Every structure is written in structure tokens, then in C-alpha cells.
Amino acid sequence: MGAVVEITDLVRDFRVKRGETRRAVDGLSLTVEQGELYGLLGPNGAGKTTTIKILMTVLLPTSGSVRISGRDVVADRRAISREIGVILGGDRGLYDRLSARDNLRYFADLYGLDHRTRQRRIPELLDRVGLADRAGDRVETFSRGMRQRLHIARGLLHDPRLVIMDEPSNGLDPVAGRELRRLVRDLADGGRTVLLTTHYMQEAETLCDRIAVIDHGRKVYEGTAQGLKSATEGRQVTAIETYGAEEDRLSAIRALDGVDVVNLVEQQGRQVLYIQAAVGQDPTAAALTLLAGLPVGRIAVSEPTLEDAYVRLVSGAPALSVAVAP
Amino acid sequence: MNGLRSAARFLAGAWWLQMKQITTGRLYALTAVLQPVLFATIAFLMFRDAPQQQSPTSVALGAGLLGMWAATLFGSSAAIARQRSMGTLEGLVASPMPLILVILPITVASASLGIYSLLATFGWGALFFGVPLTISHPVLFAVSVAVTVLTLGLLGVLVSAAFILYPAANALSNAIEFPIAMLSGVIVPVSSLPAAVRPLSYLLAPMWGVRAVRSAVLGGAPVAEPLLVCTALSLCYLALAAVLLQVLVNRARDRARLALT
Numbered sequence: 001m002g003a004v005v006e007i008t009d010l011v012r013d014f015r016v017k018r019g020e021t022r023r024a025v026d027g028l029s030l031t032v033e034q035g036e037l038y039g040l041l042g043p044n045g046a047g048k049t050t051t052i053k054i055l056m057t058v059l060l061p062t063s064g065s066v067r068i069s070g071r072d073v074v075a076d077r078r079a080i081s082r083e084i085g086v087i088l089g090g091d092r093g094l095y096d097r098l099s100a101r102d103n104l105r106y107f108a109d110l111y112g113l114d115h116r117t118r119q120r121r122i123p124e125l126l127d128r129v130g131l132a133d134r135a136g137d138r139v140e141t142f143s144r145g146m147r148q149r150l151h152i153a154r155g156l157l158h159d160p161r162l163v164i165m166d167e168p169s170n171g172l173d174p175v176a177g178r179e180l181r182r183l184v185r186d187l188a189d190g191g192r193t194v195l196l197t198t199h200y201m202q203e204a205e206t207l208c209d210r211i212a213v214i215d216h217g218r219k220v221y222e223g224t225a226q227g228l229k230s231a232t233e234g235r236q237v238t239a240i241e242t243y244g245a246e247e248d249r250l251s252a253i254r255a256l257d258g259v260d261v262v263n264l265v266e267q268q269g270r271q272v273l274y275i276q277a278a279v280g281q282d283p284t285a286a287a288l289t290l291l292a293g294l295p296v297g298r299i300a301v302s303e304p305t306l307e308d309a310y311v312r313l314v315s316g317a318p319a320l321s322v323a324v325a326p
Numbered sequence: 327m328n329g330l331r332s333a334a335r336f337l338a339g340a341w342w343l344q345m346k347q348i349t350t351g352r353l354y355a356l357t358a359v360l361q362p363v364l365f366a367t368i369a370f371l372m373f374r375d376a377p378q379q380q381s382p383t384s385v386a387l388g389a390g391l392l393g394m395w396a397a398t399l400f401g402s403s404a405a406i407a408r409q410r411s412m413g414t415l416e417g418l419v420a421s422p423m424p425l426i427l428v429i430l431p432i433t434v435a436s437a438s439l440g441i442y443s444l445l446a447t448f449g450w451g452a453l454f455f456g457v458p459l460t461i462s463h464p465v466l467f468a469v470s471v472a473v474t475v476l477t478l479g480l481l482g483v484l485v486s487a488a489f490i491l492y493p494a495a496n497a498l499s500n501a502i503e504f505p506i507a508m509l510s511g512v513i514v515p516v517s518s519l520p521a522a523v524r525p526l527s528y529l530l531a532p533m534w535g536v537r538a539v540r541s542a543v544l545g546g547a548p549v550a551e552p553l554l555v556c557t558a559l560s561l562c563y564l565a566l567a568a569v570l571l572q573v574l575v576n577r578a579r580d581r582a583r584l585a586l587t
Contacts, residue, residue: 058416058420102343106340106343107421109336112336112422
């Protein structure tokens, strides 16, 4: 074992206008060990993608140190680029009018693969990601899931030691998402180090050996998904389906005795209020009184999930037993 | 030696794939087909009744070379912008390949389409304006065109470098299109330009390429000499472009200019 990624006191500022900067990453430190599947979680704008771009050497840090396999990402950029395979989520990053095979050929040449290795790796990877029968088709005819699989093949062409994935399952349908998770798990089981960012708690819970939650560019949690979940022990979540709840009512519910967090999720034209509170301090009756006049649907009480623990962490609720590693 | 061989292999493969990527775009292909024909028609009509007569072949050459330069500039300017909008620019910069070798096949692919421009102009001229299809030194003509394509591609790399840092640098490429064409002797011979600007022409590698192409087609002037000067200047462009790209990419890394957003 040994650290593959070592980030120490990383800071990255962006100039927003003359004389004014916004800090996207604020003193972040973390370590990813060899063979580990490490998840970076956080709300939009938390600094995940900025961190990933610094790791992939397309963005310079403002201060701090980032090392991959002991090499500095600024000083040893070229050597590092051979060590990492970057898999970005989304539709872009491929040549749409070229076939899947031609895309891989081009990127194999970019990484200096010799002819024999290239001829072996491309069909092997296309087969592994399930695109062997579409190898000669133009990428513009591919679905989002197929593009994502091609991204994975592209990122693995040069057999990198570290695989970095930025929101790999973003926008995928459930079947494609499950297939992608299987591929990611296979990578880690094969001994590769994987660092991924994700919005999906279930993905983090089922895949990652360890996770870090970052918010406003700072690490607010590092440990296992189970560890984060255990921070909500002694809590329960009441879900109330409603429609048209305004901020005033939500603030009033937040102020109820024993209520820690209120999270509002819009789902297919309706709202679901998730109210976290201590077991034994059931807020349902009081919340329903505050929602008087609004349509109310199903009400369910359950144990908190990882997502509830995460929401609690990034919503600024009072800290429970969540540990932040140094 | 091994490094040189793998760089050459990369350049050839990348050039071919970029040609595929560019030529399968319908709008781009339409522009590439129409533009030389338009240039040729305007040029033939302008020079047909001009008081100072130029040979029809010379007119065809000028129009063809202008189309070649336009195709290069259009393709080179769009090269970085296209990579940025396709989301491939960050991946290219993050690769271990030096950026000059990544960009060069893209701009040379654009310049290569200019060969079509040259041929289309001659074909159009022969069909509708009676331009004789005679080339004094066919082999030297082929070599001169190949060198000119490379040199235009290199000039294209220099232009495209600006787009790494400034996504909206189109104003620059629009502004230099005709001045460079004039200074390169594409539209009128360099000898008819004011003496004060002629030194600038001599620093432009395409000017020497154009001179070699003209001499190879029309005969009566040396071809090897301008070809050598063109090659030497192109090597200087290559070195300058490599340094410039490195500096600009580092700035782009600092200022977060590689992504679309």
C-alpha cells in the first residue's frame, strides 16, 4: 500500500472580476491509498470538479501541494499524465463524427501506445465496455450511456494507475447507471485506484471504500459511508408529501422543537419534505398544523439514510458525531 | 530516433482522423466546396477586362492560393474553438503529447483542404474561362504545394494559439486574413506592394511557398530557392509555435480558460 494521491492544504481562487476573487477550494487535504475506491461528495459548487481538474493537470493550484504517485502535478505534469486516466461525465469530450474505434485510436496515439499494444487494447476495451458491435459506428449515433462507456474505454487505454471519474453516472438511466457501477467496481477489484465524484449517495454507499464530503471548498467529513450514516443514530426522518409549501412555512417547521434538518425535494410536480428529528420527538403533528391549507399526501417515518446524513452535514445543521479526519 | 518515429506516426494518424472529422461536417464541406468556386469566378471576371493583363493561369493560381489560405485560416481559427466546444481541449492538454504536435495535424488538415481549393479553381477556370491546364514543372509543383500546405498549417498553429487564452479571438483571424494574403503575394505579386511593407512579406513563409508554386506552374523562375527559404522559415515558426503554445497553455491553466465554462 502507499498513497497514490496526496493533497495538502490545496487552495484555488478564481478571478470573478477585476480585483475580486472567489475561493473554490479552501485548504483541502486528503489522501487516497493504492487500490482504494475513494468518493468525493459535495453539493454543486463545493469544489469537487476544481479539485479533479487540478489532479488532471489542466488547472494550476493557487497554493498547496498535490502529488500523484509522489510526483508534483505542477512540476511533473507530463509524467503524471501517463499515470492517470480521466473519465469525465457528460456528452462531450469525444469526436462525434468519428467512430468509437477511431476515437480510441486517436487517444491511444496521444498517449504514445505502440502499434501492437494499440491493436490489442482497443478491441479488448471495446469488448469490456460492451461496445464491440458498435466499434465502427459514429459516436454521434450513441446514447448517453454508450458515450459514457466509451469515455471509460478511453480513460483506460494507457492502463493508468489512477482512474479519476467526475460525475460518471450523471444523467444515466438506472440500467446504464447500474452497468457503470459494475464497471467501476471491476476497476477497483482489479487493483486500480479510483477517485470519483458523485451526487448519488447510493452510488457512494455501494461503491466507495472511503468518502470525503466537501462543502465550500473545505472537507467536512472523511471516512466510510457507514461512518457518516452512523452520525444520524438516534434520529428519524419523517417524509411528508405536499404541494406549494413556501419558505415561511419551512422556516417555521425548522424552528420546531427537536427538528435538526428540513430538506425539500421537488419530485414530478410535487414536494416531499424530509424532516430529521430525534427519535421520540415526532414533529409530524406540529408540521401538519404548519402546512394547514396545503394538500398533503403520503406521510412516512423511516430511519435516516446516507443521503439524510449528507444533507444534514452540508445544510449546516448542528454537528452530531461526524468526524473530520485531519 | 524512436521518439521521432512515434511523433511522425502520431502526426500522420492524427492528420488523417482530423481530415475525417472535418470533412464529414456538412456545413464545413459546403463552405469548402463553394468558396474556391466563388473566389475563382470573381477573380476571372475582375481580371478578364483589367487594363493590365495577367495570364489566366496566374489569375487561377492567385484565386486558388487565396482559397487555400482562407481554408487554413478558417480551419485553424476554429480548431481550438471546436476542441473547446466538443469538450476535448482539456483532454488534449492533459495528455503527455506536446501541444504543438496535437494542434499541428488539426491545422494541417484544414490547410490540406486548400489543395482541393487550388484544384477546383483550375478545373472551374478550365471549364468556364478557358484557362489552360499547363504546369511547367509538375513534380516541383507537387512538392511546392505540399510544403506550402505545411507552412500554412504552421502559420495556422500560431493563429490558433491565441484561441487557447482568448476564446473569442475570431476578430484577430478576420483582421489578418486579407493582409496576410496580400503580403504573401497571393492576390498581387509582392513586387507591386509598397517598398515599406515588403520586408514583412519576406518574413512570411507562405510568401516563399506561393512564389515556389507560381514558379513551378508558370516556369521561368527558380523553384528550389524559395522552397528552401520557405522550409527554413517554417522551422522557425515551428519553434516559435512550440514555445508560444507552452506559455499560453500555462496561462490558460492559471486562468482556467481551457474549458467551455
